[in-house]
Amino acid sequence: MTVRRIEVRERVMARNDELAAQVRERLARHHVTAINLMSSPGSGKTTLLERTLSVLGEALEIAVVAGDCQTQNDADRLAEHTGRLVQAVVTGGACHLDALQVNEALDNLDLDRTRLLIIENVGNLVCPASWDLGEQVRVVLFAVTEGEDKPLKYPKMFEKADWVVLTKTDLLPYVPFDEERALRYCRQVNPKLQFIQVSAMNGHGMAEWFNFVRQTVGPLVSA
Amino acid sequence: MHELSLAIEIGRLVEEKLGESVARCVTVGVEVGTQSGVEPSALEFCLEAVFSHPPWTGAKPAITRPDGDIFQVSYFEIEDDDGPQD
Numbered sequence: 290m291t292v293r294r295i296e297v298r299e300r301v302m303a304r305n306d307e308l309a310a311q312v313r314e315r316l317a318r319h320h321v322t323a324i325n326l327m328s329s330p331g332s333g334k335t336t337l338l339e340r341t342l343s344v345l346g347e348a349l350e351i352a353v354v355a356g357d358c359q360t361q362n363d364a365d366r367l368a369e370h371t372g373r374l375v376q377a378v379v380t381g382g383a384c385h386l387d388a389l390q391v392n393e394a395l396d397n398l399d400l401d402r403t404r405l406l407i408i409e410n411v412g413n414l415v416c417p418a419s420w421d422l423g424e425q426v427r428v429v430l431f432a433v434t435e436g437e438d439k440p441l442k443y444p445k446m447f448e449k450a451d452w453v454v455l456t457k458t459d460l461l462p463y464v465p466f467d468e469e470r471a472l473r474y475c476r477q478v479n480p481k482l483q484f485i486q487v488s489a490m491n492g493h494g495m496a497e498w499f500n501f502v503r504q505t506v507g508p509l510v511s512a
Numbered sequence: 513m514h515e516l517s518l519a520i521e522i523g524r525l526v527e528e529k530l531g532e533s534v535a536r537c538v539t540v541g542v543e544v545g546t547q548s549g550v551e552p553s554a555l556e557f558c559l560e561a562v563f564s565h566p567p568w569t570g571a572k573p574a575i576t577r578p579d580g581d582i583f584q585v586s587y588f589e590i591e592d593d594d595g596p597q598d
Contacts, residue, residue: 297585439550
């Protein structure tokens with residue numbers, strides 16, 4: 290018996306990254322921009338999306354892929370705000386969406402009649418950071434009810450993000466949240482981060498969020 | 513948290529490289545960077561579960577912890593049945 294060593298040096302995430310590249314190419318063919326929306330559970334992804342769909346859903350032809358460990362409650366909630374299809378992905382316990390799930394979800398969407406795809410990831414500040422889904426923009430929600438040091442505790446999520454949306458700002462008078470410190474920690478982890486502060490409840494900052502969404506989609510490209 | 517799906521992917525990678533070979537895989541070397549977000553002891557546990565089935569039966573994970581966010585299969589070792597010598 291001889292033991293032989295075979296060098297591999299292959300990244301474990303390589304296959305997901307390949308699939309993410311396929312998603313990216315597929316979306317580009319249909320002139321669709323994709324946002325990967327991530328955060329801890331309960332920081333307001335679905336509520337922000339409800340408002341976004343109500344105001345911009347038709348104009349920007351927004352499609353949503355909503356991931357959850359169990360139930361399609363979020364997809365059902367979102368569907369009330371749009372006539373457009375909201376595709377639920379139940380991960381069956383998995384803590385993140387992967388590119389294969391997104392690619393399969395795209396089969397059910399009319400990409401020719403979609404300009405913006407918003408992927409609502411599973412609520413989790415750890416795992417989703419590692420999985421490229423083929424998006425152009427990564428947005429992390431950070432609720433003022435969370436600790437200011439979340440960026441330091443979960444640096445990878447904030448390192449990989451492009452934008453941080455500080456949510457639930459209507460609660461600022463009632464919670465001991467030091468906004469300045471939170472933003473400083475964000476910048477410490479990733480100096481390139483950009484910020485929007487919103488309350489989907491009282492509407493504060495929502496105009497800025499809608500502008501961001503409009504700019505992300507960009508002008509209409511005729512097919 | 514997602515170590516089981518990572519372990520399955522590592523198994524798939526090794527299986528792909530093994531191809532049609534009938535050699536027995538004895539060791540799989542995995543580099544789990546300290547910033548990779550992967551928990552090495554959970555991964556080891558999951559790899560042992562994956563490696564309890566063919567075509568990996570009996571393979572042992574060999575996890576190393578380099579700096580940075582690298583997460584890769586660096587090598588695997590196979591035991592060849594030398595067969596009759598020339």
